[in-house]
Structure formats: structure tokens, C-alpha cells
Amino acid sequence: MIIDIHGHYTTTPAGLTAYRKKQIAWMDDRRTARPDPPAISDQEIAESIERNQLRLMDERGEDLMLLSPKASGMEHHRPDRSVARDWARVSNDLVHRVAGLFPGRFAAVCQLPQTPGGSLVEPILELRRCVEELGFVGCNLNPDPSGGFWTAPPLTDEFWFPLYEVMTELDVPAMIHVSSSDNPAVDTLGGHYLNADTTVFMQLVAGDLFARFPSLRFVIPHGGGAVPYHWGRFEGLAARLGRPPLRDHVLGNVYFDTCVYHQAGFDLLTSVVPARNLLFAAEMLGAVRGDDPTTGRSWDDTTAYFASAPLRPADRERIASENARTVYPRLDKVLS
Amino acid sequence: MIIDIHGHYTTTPAGLTAYRKKQIAWMDDRRTARPDPPAISDQEIAESIERNQLRLMDERGEDLMLLSPKASGMEHHRPDRSVARDWARVSNDLVHRVAGLFPGRFAAVCQLPQTPGGSLVEPILELRRCVEELGFVGCNLNPDPSGGFWTAPPLTDEFWFPLYEVMTELDVPAMIHVSSSDNPAVDTLGGHYLNADTTVFMQLVAGDLFARFPSLRFVIPHGGGAVPYHWGRFEGLAARLGRPPLRDHVLGNVYFDTCVYHQAGFDLLTSVVPARNLLFAAEMLGAVRGDDPTTGRSWDDTTAYFASAPLRPADRERIASENARTVYPRLDKVLS
Numbered sequence: 001m002i003i004d005i006h007g008h009y010t011t012t013p014a015g016l017t018a019y020r021k022k023q024i025a026w027m028d029d030r031r032t033a034r035p036d037p038p039a040i041s042d043q044e045i046a047e048s049i050e051r052n053q054l055r056l057m058d059e060r061g062e063d064l065m066l067l068s069p070k071a072s073g074m075e076h077h078r079p080d081r082s083v084a085r086d087w088a089r090v091s092n093d094l095v096h097r098v099a100g101l102f103p104g105r106f107a108a109v110c111q112l113p114q115t116p117g118g119s120l121v122e123p124i125l126e127l128r129r130c131v132e133e134l135g136f137v138g139c140n141l142n143p144d145p146s147g148g149f150w151t152a153p154p155l156t157d158e159f160w161f162p163l164y165e166v167m168t169e170l171d172v173p174a175m176i177h178v179s180s181s182d183n184p185a186v187d188t189l190g191g192h193y194l195n196a197d198t199t200v201f202m203q204l205v206a207g208d209l210f211a212r213f214p215s216l217r218f219v220i221p222h223g224g225g226a227v228p229y230h231w232g233r234f235e236g237l238a239a240r241l242g243r244p245p246l247r248d249h250v251l252g253n254v255y256f257d258t259c260v261y262h263q264a265g266f267d268l269l270t271s272v273v274p275a276r277n278l279l280f281a282a283e284m285l286g287a288v289r290g291d292d293p294t295t296g297r298s299w300d301d302t303t304a305y306f307a308s309a310p311l312r313p314a315d316r317e318r319i320a321s322e323n324a325r326t327v328y329p330r331l332d333k334v335l336s
Numbered sequence: 337m338i339i340d341i342h343g344h345y346t347t348t349p350a351g352l353t354a355y356r357k358k359q360i361a362w363m364d365d366r367r368t369a370r371p372d373p374p375a376i377s378d379q380e381i382a383e384s385i386e387r388n389q390l391r392l393m394d395e396r397g398e399d400l401m402l403l404s405p406k407a408s409g410m411e412h413h414r415p416d417r418s419v420a421r422d423w424a425r426v427s428n429d430l431v432h433r434v435a436g437l438f439p440g441r442f443a444a445v446c447q448l449p450q451t452p453g454g455s456l457v458e459p460i461l462e463l464r465r466c467v468e469e470l471g472f473v474g475c476n477l478n479p480d481p482s483g484g485f486w487t488a489p490p491l492t493d494e495f496w497f498p499l500y501e502v503m504t505e506l507d508v509p510a511m512i513h514v515s516s517s518d519n520p521a522v523d524t525l526g527g528h529y530l531n532a533d534t535t536v537f538m539q540l541v542a543g544d545l546f547a548r549f550p551s552l553r554f555v556i557p558h559g560g561g562a563v564p565y566h567w568g569r570f571e572g573l574a575a576r577l578g579r580p581p582l583r584d585h586v587l588g589n590v591y592f593d594t595c596v597y598h599q600a601g602f603d604l605l606t607s608v609v610p611a612r613n614l615l616f617a618a619e620m621l622g623a624v625r626g627d628d629p630t631t632g633r634s635w636d637d638t639t640a641y642f643a644s645a646p647l648r649p650a651d652r653e654r655i656a657s658e659n660a661r662t663v664y665p666r667l668d669k670v671l672s
Contacts, residue, residue: 143521144521148486149485149486150484150485150519150521150522151521152521153520153521154520154521183486184489184490185479185480185486185487185488185489185490185535185539186486186535187535187538187539187542187573189573190534190537190538190541190542190569190570190573191531191534191535191538191539194531194534194561194562194566195527195530195531195534195535195562198526198527198530198531198534198562199521199522199523199527199531201526202523202526202527203521203523203527205526206523206526222566222569223565223566225530225562226530226531226534226561226562226565228565228601229559229562229564229565229596229601229604230530230558230559230596230597230598230601231598231600231601232596232597232598232601232624232628232635233526233558233596233597233598233623233624233635234526235598235628235635236597236623236624236625236626236628236635236636237523237525237526237623237624239626240624240625240626245629260565260566260568260569261566261568261569261572262566262567262568262569262571262608264567264604264607264608265564265565265566265567265568265604265608268565268600268601268604271600272598272600272601287569287572287573288568288569288572288573288576289572289576290572290575290576292568292571292572293581299568299569299571299572300572
């Protein structure tokens with residue numbers, strides 16, 4: 001069984017984009033009416049998934065995908081809290097409907113209504129709604145709601161603790177995932193995403209968050225940004241800071257997905273990071289589309305790299321599905 | 337012959353630190369006297385190098401090091417332009433004296449007096465002084481003088497073109513190197529440095545700078561940040577942007593150093609990036625100190641990883657010294 005723990009609903013029906021445009025206009029001019037959530041039919045949703053994510057899942061042999069709203073579309077840099085709340089609710093409700101339309105093929109992960117400098121009250125309420133009322137299995141947490149300017153405190157700061165307390169209570173992990181960059185110097189897909197993965201890992205190495213929250217779990221996407229490639233650097237920096245080796249300090253709580261889009265990078269990841277810390281993923285249809293001309297396969301077809309990676313059978317099972325069920329225990333309900 | 341193209345004078349005599357403290361105080365209170373450059377003897381300089389960089393170079397078999405002022409000490413985020421100019425001059429003069437005291441063992445690379453939002457007039461004057469009067473072979477260019485907030489335009493923006501024109505005229509490359517992070521969310525050594533490498537590479541992929549400056553050369557340090565590990569991602573993103581493959585689009589002008597501190601990462605780098613684009617380096621004594629307990633060797637002893645890397649002899653020569661002489665043609669004078 002293969003569980004892909006990192007998918008986004010990037011192929012939403014046009015009604016969602018139209019709604020978002022109205023929302024953004026309404027932020028600038030409150031004299032217009034607050035936009036109503038879009039009316040999107042089950043058929044529209046089903047087609048948008050069948051032709052895209054589900055088609056590729058079947059072609060590639062993925063059984064289940066953890067699906068969350070489009071990451072770059074979260075746009076946490078827009079400061080209006082009530083709009084952020086509406087936007088997260090509408091986006092999460094759509095993902096919930098996908099999961100309902102294709103039982104056993106999708107599990108829902110939620111977007112949080114974060115804003116730059118905003119409190120965590122609304123994100124916590126939305127997390128509770130999604131998990132307790134709708135059966136979501138996790139959330140995406142944006143460590144930089146400013147969109148590329150990094151104005152939020154590090155994830156080890158007590159600012160974030162109220163959210164961690166609820167995550168712990170609900171027993172759900174967070175994938176650390178930024179949204180689009182609002183900074184012209186930093187490209188969203190080729191800069192900001194990878195930088196965020198690296199930045200947050202180092203925040204966790206420098207801090208001691210998991211002593212306070214021993215069951216808190218973070219998934220760092222995109223193969224951990226620069227981290228596995230620079231594993232020796234991070235081990236050395238941890239030692240320089242007087243921290244324990246990475247395995248003892250952060251690897252009890254931090255996991256990486258396998259969204260690395262060439263064989264050499266994929267193999268580095270699986271050779272450097274212990275198998276118990278890896279969760280299979282592709283992030284399709286995501287940042288990178290099109291085919292590698294040297295192989296004729298899609299860049300983001302990580303099932304191919306996974307099949308070619310030299311792994312022991314037990315480790316392969318861990319990465320394919322076992323770790324996902326450990327990190328996201330609420331998956332049990334989806335799979336039973 | 338092994339040329340290490342990435343060394344910083346991190347072991348400067350105490351007089352330099354004392355001078356910097358006075359400078360920072362003077363920025364805040366101009367009623368005090370403008371501090372005089374520190375009086376540091378040749379003997380102090382010689383000892384600070386012999387006990388540190390030179391000792392390790394001899395132990396590890398490095399023949400020549402390209403030495404620049406301490407990267408985190410550049411502190412371009414401090415906005416006073418006249419202080420930035422003094423600080424760069426004093427720091428560069430010290431590096432120049434190191435090169436003079438140990439002929440054939442060090443070549444000097446300069447710090448530029450950049451400031452957030454500041455013009456490039458002072459950086460260009462200092463670059464000319466260092467190269468034309470003092471025989472420097474290159475410079476370090478900071479793409480984010482704000483220190484972790486990324487307020488400068490991307491390096492493909494015409495803001496930077498006057499500097500590129502002088503670099504082209506002088507035939508010197510720039511290493512892309514940020515300084516210390518002034519952003520509490522972003523660690524200097526474990527976040528900001530690697531993020532900058534990745535960010536700038538993506539700026540270059542998204543732009544078309546080298547069509548305008550065909551002989552401009554950039555060295556991206558720390559093994560290219562996250563880039564080689566995510567080579568497939570960057571190839572895919574280039575295709576998505578309608579850019580040519582990386583080899584045709586940026587690899588005629590962009591080089592990576594080999595500062596990757598474990599064998600698996602080092603081997604990934606040399607297997608993914610063409611040998612003609614790699615320059616040997618260790619960045620010692622730099623970010624990462626101490627020994628890998630599993631090997632008993634220093635994390636930053638890249639000579640050991642280099643010796644173990646499966647490379648053809650011709651490629652090994654290229655990485656060890658030939659590429660350095662091509663990218664830094666003014667090295668010829670130092671080596672003759």
C-alpha cells in the first residue's frame with residue numbers, strides 16, 4: 001500500500017478562483033457585498049479530481065492521498081482575519097467533499113486561517129472544526145504568514161504553544177508549509193518553499209520544543225529542503241550549539257516527505273535520513289509539472305524513484321505507508 | 337594542486353573586534369570620536385593564520401586558499417554607509433596583509449561596503465581599489481543586505497548592473513554570500529546561508545541575466561544550498577517558466593563550491609553538477625567546527641570527502657584547481 005501524504009487540491013473548479021477574486025476585491029472595498037461561498041457541484045469536484053490526481057494515482061499505483069488546499073493559494077500574507085477565516089473554511093470544505101466523494105482514496109488535511117501577526121484563535125477554531133467535525137487527519141502550518149519576509153517568531157517560540165496544545169490534544173501532526181511568496185526577491189516554488197523547510201528545521205535544532213511537547217509531530221515537505229543534503233552541516237551546527245545529535249534531538253518528532261524530483265536526490269534522502277522518519281509523497285499536481293526528457297517520466301513521479309531506490313523491504317513498507325499511519329493516527333478511520 | 341576557493345578570515349586578532357565595537361558605538365553616538373583603524377602587527381596576523389587556516393591547510397594538503405573577511409562579520413544590515421566603507425576597507429586591508437605575509441598560500445577576495453537600500457557607488461569604488469591597487473582576485477556579493485528580510489531586488493534586476501559592468505571590466509567573479517541574519521526566525525549558519533544560495537540560483541533561473549552579461553561569473557557557496565539535491569525540481573521549474581535546461585541557461589556562468597560536510601552530500605554534488613561547474617572549497621574555519629564522531633574527522637574536512645568521491649582523474653583536476661583558475665583568472669599572478 002502506498003500513501004501519498006502530500007497532495008494539494010490544485011485543480012479546483014473555476015468557481016473557487018472566482019470566489020477568491022471577489023474576496024480580494026472585498027478586502028479593498030467593503031462597500032460591496034461580502035461574497036457568498038461558491039456553489040460548486042459534486043460533479044464538478046469529481047471531474048476535477050478524476051482527470052487529475054486520481055488518474056495519476058491510479059497510473060502510478062498510489063492508494064491514498066492526503067489532500068489539502070492549494071498551498072500557494074492560502075495567501076496568509078493578506079492581513080484580513082475574517083477573510084482568512086472564510087477562505088480557509090471554503091477551501092477546507094471543498095477538500096472534505098473530495099474525501100467524501102472518493103472514500104478510501106483521499107484523507108483531508110486543513111489550511112489554517114493564519115495572518116501576519118494575527119492571533120492563533122481562528123486557526124485553532126478551524127483546526128478543531130476540521131478534525132472534530134469533519135474527520136481531517138492533520139493541518140498545514142505556515143511558519144511565515146508574511147509571505148517571504150519572516151516576520152513571525154520561530155516555531156519554537158511560545159507564541160505558537162496554544163496551537164501545539166490543541167494539536168497534541170487532537171493527536172494530529174502539522175506539515176510545515178508556507179504559501180506564496182509576496183517578496184519579489186524570493187520565488188515561491190524554487191526559493192520560498194525550500195527555504196522554509198530548511199529554516200524551520202534549524203529553528204527546531206536550535207530550540208528544545210519537543211521537551212515541552214513530546215508528542216508533537218511536524219512533517220517537513222519537499223524532502224526537507226536543504227537539510228538531508230547538508231546533514232553533516234546540521235549535525236555539526238547542533239554540536240556547536242551544545243545540542244544532542246539530530247537523531248536524539250529532533251528525529252523523534254520530525255519527519256520528511258519524499259518530494260525530491262530526481263533519482264540522485266531521492267537516493268540521498270533515503271540513505272541519509274532514517275527510514276522511520278520518511279513519508280512517501282509526490283505533491284502532484286504541484287510545483288513541478290512536465291517530463292524529464294532523459295527518462296520520459298514526469299519529474300514529480302516519485303513512485304518511480306521510490307521503486308528504484310535501494311531500500312530494505314521493511315524500510316520500504318515504513319516509507320510507503322506504515323510511518324504515515326503512525327504520524328497521522330486518524331488515518332485509521334479512513335482506512336477501516 | 338588543491339585550491340580552496342572559500343575561506344574567511346574568522347581568526348582575526350582581537351584588535352579588529354575592538355575596532356568594530358567602537359564603530360558600532362560611533363554609529364549610535366556621533367559625539368564620540370570616529371574610531372581609528374586598529375593597529376595590528378604583522379606578527380599578530382601571522383600567528384592568527386599559522387595556528388589556524390595555514391595549519392589545517394598543511395594538514396589537509398591544501399596549497400592555496402582564497403581568503404575573504406569573515407562573512408557573518410560583514411553585517412551589511414547596519415545602514416550607515418560611511419561606517420560600512422570604513423569597515424570593508426579595514427577588513428579587506430587585513431586580508432591583503434595575510435596574502436602578502438604568506439606568498440603563494442593565500443589570494444585575497446574582498447568584502448563590499450553594501451548597505452540596505454544603499455547605492456552601489458561605494459561597493460564599486462572598494463572593488464576597484466581592492467582589485468586594481470591590491471591585487472584581489474574576486475569579491476563577495478551579498479544579495480540581501482537587509483540580513484534576512486530580502487528587501488533588495490533580485491540579482492537579475494538592473495539595480496545591480498553597474499556592479500556587473502565593473503566586475504566584467506575587471507574580469508573578477510563574485511561569490512554570492514550573505515552576512516549574519518538580523519532576523520530572529522532565520523539562523524545565520526543553518527538557515528540564511530543555505531537559503532540565500534537557493535534563492536539566488538532561482539533568481540538566475542527565472543531571469544536571463546547572462547544574455548546581458550555573458551562573461552559574468554557567480555560562485556554559489558555551501559554546495560549550492562538546496563539546489564543540487566533538488567536538481568530535478570529546478571530543471572522542471574525552468575521548463576515550466578519556458579527557460580532552457582539549466583546546463584544551457586545558467587551553467588555557463590554559475591559555479592558551486594564543495595562546502596558540503598558529509599560524504600553522501602558531497603557525492604550527490606559531484607554526481608549531479610558537471611565537474612566544470614565545481615570549485616573545491618572547505619570554508620574553514622567557518623560555520624561548522626568539531627569532528628564527526630563516526631569518522632573522527634572534522635566535519636569541514638572536505639579534502640577527505642573529495643578524496644573518497646568517485647571522480648575521473650580529469651574531473652578531479654578540474655575541481656581541485658583548474659576551474660578555479662578559469663573562474664578567477666587573476667589567480668595567475670598569485671601562482672606565478
